[in-house]
Amino acid sequence: QSVLTQPPSASGSLGHSVTISCTGTRRDVGGYEYVSWYQQHPGQVPRLLIYEVTKRPSGVPDRFSASKSGNTASLTVSGLQAEDEADYYCSSYAGDNNLVFGGGTKLTVL
Amino acid sequence: QVQLVESGGGVVQPGGSLRLSCEVSRFMITDYVMHWVRQAPGKGLEWVALISNEGDFENYAVSVKGRFAISRDNTENTLFLDMHSLRLEDTAVYYCAREVWSGWSVNGADVWGHGTVVTVSS
Numbered sequence: 647q648s649v650l651t652q653p654p655s656a657s658g659s660l661g662h663s664v665t666i667s668c669t670g671t672r673r674d675v676g677g678y679e680y681v682s683w684y685q686q687h688p689g690q691v692p693r694l695l696i697y698e699v700t701k702r703p704s705g706v707p708d709r710f711s712a713s714k715s716g717n718t719a720s721l722t723v724s725g726l727q728a729e730d731e732a733d734y735y736c737s738s739y740a741g742d743n744n745l746v747f748g749g750g751t752k753l754t755v756l
Numbered sequence: 757q758v759q760l761v762e763s764g765g766g767v768v769q770p771g772g773s774l775r776l777s778c779e780v781s782r783f784m785i786t787d788y789v790m791h792w793v794r795q796a797p798g799k800g801l802e803w804v805a806l807i808s809n810e811g812d813f814e815n816y817a818v819s820v821k822g823r824f825a826i827s828r829d830n831t832e833n834t835l836f837l838d839m840h841s842l843r844l845e846d847t848a849v850y851y852c853a854r855e856v857w858s859g860w861s862v863n864g865a866d867v868w869g870h871g872t873v874v875t876v877s878s
């Protein structure tokens with residue numbers, strides 16, 4: 647299966663916004679509306695932030711938003727807070743009942 | 757409160773076998789697709805396997821196909837992962853996770869266990 651491509655790192659200043667990309671192919675990100683995003687703090691369990699490209703589970707702040715264009719999905723974190731410093735992963739349905747993840751992006755809040 | 761609790765991890769030699777369990781509380785595994793996802797030390801998340809809500813279909817990542825088997829006990833509301841012919845590269849934290857939607861859906865996982873550590877070492 648393919649691995650979705652994410653930048654290894656990203657950074658943004660407190661109160662500002664940052665966008666993390668997730669690039670796949672037409673066989674995964676581009677082919678389905680089933681992209682999810684997860685946040686993982688060191689030593690903790692992944693937390694679902696976004697599912698079905700743009701939807702937020704209850705309890706996720708609206709500072710987290712997402713979109714997709716073609717084979718690339720994006721997660722935007724607005725109004726950056728110190729606690730947003732974490733690893734972020736995208737995932738996508740990849741057809742044939744497979745799920746694939748991105749390699750992860752380490753977000754640093756300056 | 758919805759809860760997933762994994763167990764069964766440990767240290768095993770290359771070529772060995774291990775069975776992981778995931779006890780589920782406050783929902784029925786017969787209602788959801790369930791996943792196993794792993795994370796090697798210092799690495800990202802890797803999807804391993806899923807079992808359908810009706811229990812009649814499984815699928816596996818290429819890296820584990822033919823060596824791992826996902827199953828469940830509906831009476832005990834428990835998910836399993838049988839791992840055979842273990843390799844050094846199977847060393848990871850193994851998480852069980854619940855699909856976002858009930859019924860048949862391969863979308864993402866909204867509930868995760870805390871994971872169990874598998875170390876393959878000689």
